[in-house]
Amino acid sequence: MARLIIISAPSGAGKSTLVRYLLTQDLNISFSISATSRKPRGEEKNGVEYYFLSPGEFRERINNNEFLEYEEVYPDRYYGTLKSEVDRILEEGFNVIFDVDCIGGLNIKKIYGKQALSIFIMPPSIEVLRERLEKRGTDSPKVIEGRLAKAEYEISFAPQFDVTICNDDYDRARSEILKIVTDFIQQ
Secondary structure (H helix, E strand, O other), rough: OOOEEEEOOOOOOOOOHHHHHOOOOOOOOOEOOOOOOOOOOOOOOEEOOOOOOOOHHHHHHHHHOOOOEEEEOOOOOEEEEEHHHHHHHOOOOOOEEEEEEHHHHHHHHHHHHHHEEEEEEEEOOOOOOOOOOOHHHOOHHHHHHHHHHHHHHHHHHHHOOEEEEOOOOOHHHHHHHHHHHHHHHHH
């Protein structure tokens, strides 16, 4: 039976880096590309980083029940996981890995139950998170404050996940997540 691996974390906790690492390992996993109604940034391409939809297309797909989960993060700024994307990966014989927000991750877990493993990546502290977000250099101080406030809220969901990994030491977190995911897939 194919497995689903859900990775969630506050912005800056290292979730995307850990997901990219897992994709380089011999785990027969494929990344579930999310859909968004935001415009592509820089060199982003439709069907690679995201499936880019207009706000109207996104709402139409919501009305057609085409999402496993979705969220309107800001007015007309949606993010979500298309059922068709997960079905495509499973039909190709791969395990699925998700990089999703906490609520989306918990919703996917509810749908798939024991077939899915939910992992929460915990930042070492809010201060370390602040430093990481500032080092990125991609957000204004106001946006960083908003991300930190959201991070505190998201951390409150950690106990609902199957596993929590503290990313205070990248090498340790990387080896821990690899062992947990490998054991889960081999069950």
